[in-house]
Amino acid sequence: MDMKLHEYQAKQVFADAGVPTPESKLASDVDGVVAAAEEIGYPVAVKAQVQVGGRGKAGGIKLVDDEQEAREAADSILGMDLKGYHVDRVLVEEAVDFTNELYVGITMDRGEGKPVAMVSTKGGVDIEAVAEETPEAIAREHIDPSFGMHPYQARKAVYDAGVPGEIARDVSSVLTTLYQLWSDRDGADAEINPLMVTSDNDVIAADAVMNIDEDALFRQPELAEMEDEAASGDALEQKADEYNFDYVRLEGNTGIIGNGAGLVMTTLDLVDHYGGEPANFLDVGGGAKADRIANALDMVFSDENVDSVVFNIFGGITRGDEVAKGINEALEQFDEIPKPVVVRLAGTNWEEGMEILNEDLVTVEQTLEDAVQRAVEYADEVNEQ
Amino acid sequence: MSVLVDDDTRVVVQGITGGEGKFHAEQMMEYGTNVVAGAVPGKGGQEVAGVPVYDTVDEAVEVENADTSVIFVPPAFAGDAIFESLDTDLDLAVAITEGIPTQDMARVNKRLTETDTRLIGPNCPGLITPGEAKLGILPGNIFASGDVGLVSRSGTLTYQVVDSLTNRGIGQTTAIGIGGDPIIGTDFVDALELFENDPDTKAIAMCGEIGGEDEEEAAAYIDEHVDTPVAGFIAGRTAPPGKRMGHAGAIVSGSGTGTAESKINALNDAGVPVGDTPEEVADHVESFLE
Numbered sequence: 001m002d003m004k005l006h007e008y009q010a011k012q013v014f015a016d017a018g019v020p021t022p023e024s025k026l027a028s029d030v031d032g033v034v035a036a037a038e039e040i041g042y043p044v045a046v047k048a049q050v051q052v053g054g055r056g057k058a059g060g061i062k063l064v065d066d067e068q069e070a071r072e073a074a075d076s077i078l079g080m081d082l083k084g085y086h087v088d089r090v091l092v093e094e095a096v097d098f099t100n101e102l103y104v105g106i107t108m109d110r111g112e113g114k115p116v117a118m119v120s121t122k123g124g125v126d127i128e129a130v131a132e133e134t135p136e137a138i139a140r141e142h143i144d145p146s147f148g149m150h151p152y153q154a155r156k157a158v159y160d161a162g163v164p165g166e167i168a169r170d171v172s173s174v175l176t177t178l179y180q181l182w183s184d185r186d187g188a189d190a191e192i193n194p195l196m197v198t199s200d201n202d203v204i205a206a207d208a209v210m211n212i213d214e215d216a217l218f219r220q221p222e223l224a225e226m227e228d229e230a231a232s233g234d235a236l237e238q239k240a241d242e243y244n245f246d247y248v249r250l251e252g253n254t255g256i257i258g259n260g261a262g263l264v265m266t267t268l269d270l271v272d273h274y275g276g277e278p279a280n281f282l283d284v285g286g287g288a289k290a291d292r293i294a295n296a297l298d299m300v301f302s303d304e305n306v307d308s309v310v311f312n313i314f315g316g317i318t319r320g321d322e323v324a325k326g327i328n329e330a331l332e333q334f335d336e337i338p339k340p341v342v343v344r345l346a347g348t349n350w351e352e353g354m355e356i357l358n359e360d361l362v363t364v365e366q367t368l369e370d371a372v373q374r375a376v377e378y379a380d381e382v383n384e385q
Numbered sequence: 386m387s388v389l390v391d392d393d394t395r396v397v398v399q400g401i402t403g404g405e406g407k408f409h410a411e412q413m414m415e416y417g418t419n420v421v422a423g424a425v426p427g428k429g430g431q432e433v434a435g436v437p438v439y440d441t442v443d444e445a446v447e448v449e450n451a452d453t454s455v456i457f458v459p460p461a462f463a464g465d466a467i468f469e470s471l472d473t474d475l476d477l478a479v480a481i482t483e484g485i486p487t488q489d490m491a492r493v494n495k496r497l498t499e500t501d502t503r504l505i506g507p508n509c510p511g512l513i514t515p516g517e518a519k520l521g522i523l524p525g526n527i528f529a530s531g532d533v534g535l536v537s538r539s540g541t542l543t544y545q546v547v548d549s550l551t552n553r554g555i556g557q558t559t560a561i562g563i564g565g566d567p568i569i570g571t572d573f574v575d576a577l578e579l580f581e582n583d584p585d586t587k588a589i590a591m592c593g594e595i596g597g598e599d600e601e602e603a604a605a606y607i608d609e610h611v612d613t614p615v616a617g618f619i620a621g622r623t624a625p626p627g628k629r630m631g632h633a634g635a636i637v638s639g640s641g642t643g644t645a646e647s648k649i650n651a652l653n654d655a656g657v658p659v660g661d662t663p664e665e666v667a668d669h670v671e672s673f674l675e
Contacts (some may be wrong), residue, residue: 013516110567110597110634113494145491164551186488212579216486218461243597245630250623257622261631262539265620266663272623273661281624283631286483286522286540314548316510317523347544368545369662 002188002211006049009226010092010208017181019174019205021190024093033074034067036092042066046073050085053126058082063095084234095205101194102163103127103138104175105209106182115143115182117153117175119161123194137161149179164336170203171195185223186216192372236303245282252277254379255309255339256298259284259318267312267372274369276376279306287317293326301338306381309341309374312368320345320353331361341376344371386561388534388579388586389477390453392524394518397422397442397451397475399458400464401433406457409481409522410434413455414523418518419450424469426636442473452478455511455520463507464489468542473501479520480507480570490568496572504570508632510540510562523562531556533670534580534613536564536573537592538599539632542620542663549667555674563592565632573603583610588614588673589663590666591657594637595621596643604651617659617670619645619650 005013008026015021016353025036026049037044048060055061060082062073070092080087080227109116120138122130139160154172163171174195182190191209198204217224227245240247246261250268254276258264258361261283268278280303282298313323323345331337342360345353357364363378365371395590396413400406401423411434414420423433429440439445454475458466463482470478473494485507497504507511510523515528528543530553537543540562547560561576563569564594580586586609589611593600600619607615621630621637622645629636637643649659660666 032611042641078497108491113491113568115488115491144495145488146495186486188487213487215460215484216444216488219486246629248628248630250625250626257539260539260541262537262542262592262620262634263545265539265594265624265630265635266542266545266618268624269622278623281628281630314544316540316544317522320403348540349525367664369664 003214003217004051004225005210005212005223005226006051007047007208008049010067010210011205013181013207013210013354014192019179020202021176021208022094022096022204024091026089027074027092028089029078029161030071032136033090033092034070037064037067037070040092040094044070044228044233045093045095046070047091047093048077048080048082048087049091050082050087052083052085053084066287085142090131096196096206097198098196099199100197101109102171102193102197102203104171104178105189105191105193106179106187107189109142112142115179117141117143117157117179118151118193119157119163119171119175121162129195133187138282143179145183148183149176151176165202167197167203171180172253174203174205185210186220189212236299236341240299243245243299245284245296245299247301248300251279251280252279253305253383254277254375255303255306257282257284257296257300257309258312259286259288259314263314264313267310267368270372271310271376274373274376276379279303288322288326290322290326290329294330295328297327297330297341304329306339308339308369308375308378311341311343312371313345313347315347315349316343317350320350321356324356327362328356328358332358334378337361339382342371344368350359386585387517388514389559389561390514390518390520392417392419392517394412394419394453394520395449395451396420396520397424397445397449397454399424399442399454399456399470401425401436401457402428402431403444403459404456407434410436410510413519416519417521419511421445421451422456442469442475442505446473448477450474453520454656455574456480456482456483458482460484460486464493466492467507468496471496471500471504475502477503477505479505479509479511481509481511481521485566487567487579490566494568505561506564506569507564509564509569510543512561514557514559521562523560527551529556529559530541531558532582532587532674533557534584534586534589535560536560536576536580536589536592538634539592539620540666545622545663546590546618546666550590553667553671555670556582562611565634567597567634577603577606577615578609581613586613588616588670590616590618590670592618592620593648594619594632594635595624595637595645596632596640597632601651602647604655604657607657608655616666616672616673617644618663618666619648619659621645639644
């Protein structure tokens with residue numbers, strides 16, 4: 001999973017590395033916004049700090065010219081619900097008078113297994129849409145990670161993209177810095193969109209995206225500290241983070257617990273195949289012990305949309321007896337089982353598991369297909385009541 | 386016959402002194418794998434799981450003639466461990482470790498273009514030639530020797546499909562878990578090529594999942610180069626875009642690439658039937674063998 005920095009965090013990281021950024025201040029109340037705006041000088045942009053795209057269209061970014069407008073903007077943005085995320089902080093930023101908007105970015109091209117640097121003169125819009133509709137508008141340069149980006153590659157990407165000669169040098173310099181950051185900081189993506197060009201031909205990063213490879217956080221202690229501030233908005237997904245589960249909340253009512261991403265995805269697909277709707281993806285991972293299994297049930301029971309649960313374990317390094325213990329532990333604490341649970345155990349120690357499992361508390365099925373069908377039936381029955 | 390591993394394979398386990406490494410070294414030996422050494426820096430001279438431990442892979446190769454390594458090294462050091470096995474010119478390195486930083490794997494990926502050593506994984510269950518040897522963490526008892534080559538991005542999904550096959554009396558030549566990370570060594574195309582060239586593999590099952598374009602590339606390869614019948618499965622049909630489903634590689638991007646639909650269509654166009662359920666995959670394989 002990638003850890004996403006907020007815009008203000010990413011801008012700080014970029015600025016520290018020498019990328020030109022507009023003057024800005026973080027604020028969390030209306031007076032703070034006004035104070036920041038006055039210090040920077042009007043006009044300023046007031047920008048919601050949440051991890052979603054399309055903030056501007058959703059009313060999360062406003063340009064203001066004076067104190068009254070700043071108050072109104074702060075009042076409407078702070079506390080708003082932006083695509084499911086609560087806004088509690090805004091970035092107050094010097095408004096840049098621009099003549100042109102570019103895009104520069106570094107990411108991992110998984111097909112090639114190499115980093116790729118990208119430059120486009122079509123900045124300021126959804127770059128994925130540009131990539132889809134006019135792929136030739138984005139210049140791409142693959143980088144050999146054992147050498148890093150050669151200076152000629154930064155120049156080539158900039159010239160290939162058709163960046164005007166007067167600013168080519170500055171844009172290549174930003175691209176070079178961005179690659180260095182991406183490489184040093186274990187970036188998954190590092191992007192500036194838009195990179196604004198002013199009438200004086202200065203370039204300045206008006207937005208900043210920096211996603212970090214979570215698997216590398218152990219060697220990025222400074223960025224790891226930022227993680228809490230950038231946590232996900234969904235309460236259940238936060239709980240999953242605490243339990244350290246791979247969890248994705250979905251819209252349906254059949255809860256799903258399993259081991260191994262591919263098999264859990266397959267279980268979701270089967271719920272759909274048999275006419276149900278998956279409520280979540282939850283992978284307990286390999287070698288889960290009883291307490292982890294109990295936590296998984298707690299997770300899924302916490303989702304009020306869930307009407308039934310299918311528990312599918314195919315043990316490799318996960319042992320059936322541990323799974324059965326965990327299920328008993330989780331369910332024996334209830335006077336009444338909150339939602340019907342269907343269990344299917346296969347693989348390592350499944351016979352031992354079946355001996356331990358308290359079959360008064362759950363429904364047991366022998367095959368994955370049968371278990372999923374039974375859970376979907378239960379979910380339908382609960383819905384009809 | 387089989388591909389990549391048999392009872393002559395001489396295995397060095399990197400990370401054999403760790404809990405996982407020791408446990409699975411023992412499990413591999415119990416299955417019949419010829420584990421000849423361990424390699425752990427600073428632990429040379431010890432004996433673990435009944436085999437000598439060396440400080441370096443190089444020494445294990447020199448003294449014990451190891452030709453294959455299985456890597457159980459923690460993620461922070463696993464990239465280095467893979468480099469060590471590649472630089473020692475082994476035939477095969479199998480990286481079980483999950484959670485290796487992607488940039489480390491990008492450097493490994495570059496190295497793979499300069500060496501003859503084959504890498505399987507990382508973040509994979511390993512591979513098994515039933516009745517002969519297993520490299521990794523697969524539960525040996527669900528496999529049976531037979532005619533089907535199996536390749537999969539997911540460990541437990543492999544077990545599910547193998548179980549369906551074995552229960553019908555259909556055994557496997559070799560089963561390979563290639564791993565669920567964005568950057569891996571051996572991919573579907575490589576595995577398909579191995580099975581196509583193995584005279585004993587009469588049918589192939591391939592289990593893919595959402596994310597990336599490996600399945601589409603595999604479909605194109607099958608269309609051009611594979612005569613052995615192939616049955617497919619794709620996990621993640623119901624996954625919403627932009628949400629990573631467990632594996633780092635399993636994500637449908639916002640712009641719509643990596644979808645199950647695109648993979649299923651590509652495979653169907655190459656003449657590969659794709660099962661809606663794991664049992665249907667076994668149905669297809671069974672029909673190939675009749």
